[in-house]
Amino acid sequence: MRLDRLYSRSVAIVSCAHPRRERRNVNLSVSTALEDKTATVTIAGELDLGVRETVELAIAEAIDAEGTREVIVDLSALEFIDSSGIGILLKGRRHADKAGVAYRVSAPTGIVRQVLELTGVLEHLSGQPG
Secondary structure, eight states: OBOOSOEEEEEEEEEOSSTTSOOEEEEEEEEEEEETTEEEEEEEEEESGGGHHHHHHHHHHHHHSBTOOEEEEEEEEEEEEOHHHHHHHHHHHHHHHHHTOEEEEEOOOHHHHHHHHHTTOHHHHHSSOO
């Protein structure tokens, strides 16, 4: 597969965490761009179990694309992450390691950065001390 164009995938998902709770709209935007053999996957909105398949697919496609040498997962517009979201990012890291592709997350802010620091994965995912 060649990833030689900018493409974007936006998703609106309705999920329910518990049968007795109200449904909520979860907004997620995932876009991927390739420049100079570096794929940047930008995730905006909320990263949780309800959007797992969409985000995993975008990261996997970026890693597996012909000519990709590095994947950067841009979290600058991410507003929320839970443990399943952390698992998605770690799965991407393992996939990249197996494929011989450099992988890192960049620009987590606010609560997303705090969660990644408190769980001890920020340094592993970003290559920078937490």
